[in-house]
Amino acid sequence: MASIQDELLQEQILKAALQLYQQYGLKKVTMDDVAKLLGKTRTSLYYYYKNRDEIFEAVLDMVVNDFVNDIANAMDKTESINEKLKVFCLSKIKITEERKAIFTSLEKSVDPDTQSTHSKTMMAIHKRLMKLEATLLKKNILNAIEKGDIKELNPKNLDSFIFIILSGTRGIKREMSYDNNFTNLNYVVNTLVEMSMRWLN
Template sequence: MSLSQEELLRSQILQTAQQLYERHGIKKVTMDDVAKAVGKTRSALYYYFKNRDELFEAVMFSLVEEVKNEMEGVINKEKGLEAKIHAFCFAKIKGFKKTRNFIAAIESGLDKDELSKYSAIMWNVHQHMMQAETALLKKEIEHAVASREIPEPDTDALETLLFVLLSSIRGIRRESAIEGYKNLWQNGVVMLARSAARELGL
């Protein structure tokens, strides 16, 4: 289905803002800068986004969708639920270069107060990412149930398992940067994926 002119322009604004954030950091990018780069007036931007914070949040949510789509592509290359869980965990911990670079760029030059200002937006983005990842994993588990690869899991047990899985991934990713642990994360991913698969009846 083709996008309308309004949808195309909104997408263009988000892509342009993202590129400017990466190049200059969020602190230095104004609505005027984005409007000029898009080739529109500032009032045209305000039709879609009422201020800089709303534009920034929209860019971040757009990035979440990009990451989710990339993650889905990684998972779809695998056969079998355990392999898909492993691929998901591996991709999450290794991370996508684009995401890492973007987060580093937008935080560049921000002082403590400014970081605090954007923390609420980043928390909302984090929550959205968790929901998107949970939905993605649930879809793969539903396919595994439909194909009789695994039995139907208990709803509460599944919610707990996914919470533990996603929380563990974040923990491994954080600790893998520490000297002495950075060479253990790949074995940790294998163990985590295998444990999740066993809990699901594989």
């Protein structure tokens, strides 16, 4: 079991790597660069990560976990399932936009020789993000059912409802991103959630 000190050092390694990725792009960052930024030796990094590919994947995991945790924290500040769903959609879109530069920097300088591996990694991370988001929604919806705020849902309907919320949110974000115009974001999200809530009730 990792000690608190080990966990802190791993977090420092990943944050340092992310900082360097954003500055120089993935291709140009080496284990030596990360170690130098931390004031550590390269050998000390190998205790936690075998190579820079492992660091890259761990950085992506960190970004995804932070992303979902921020959405969860925002949802926890509301009471009704209606408000929680609205906060989920709005937070997902806003945080995605705020952190778009992170993902852009991670992708912009990928070597063509490693493009295939990189694409597979990004797809795996995308699926992980979707799974975590679905789990977060499911937890909040089941809590609302338990409190009697909404009707019981069988597993198929629950999964379908979650899919609709996730797909609808991604669609709203994608379409508004094309014109970089989020003026009507609150109205559109409210409409999506209100329509969904009518079915739940």
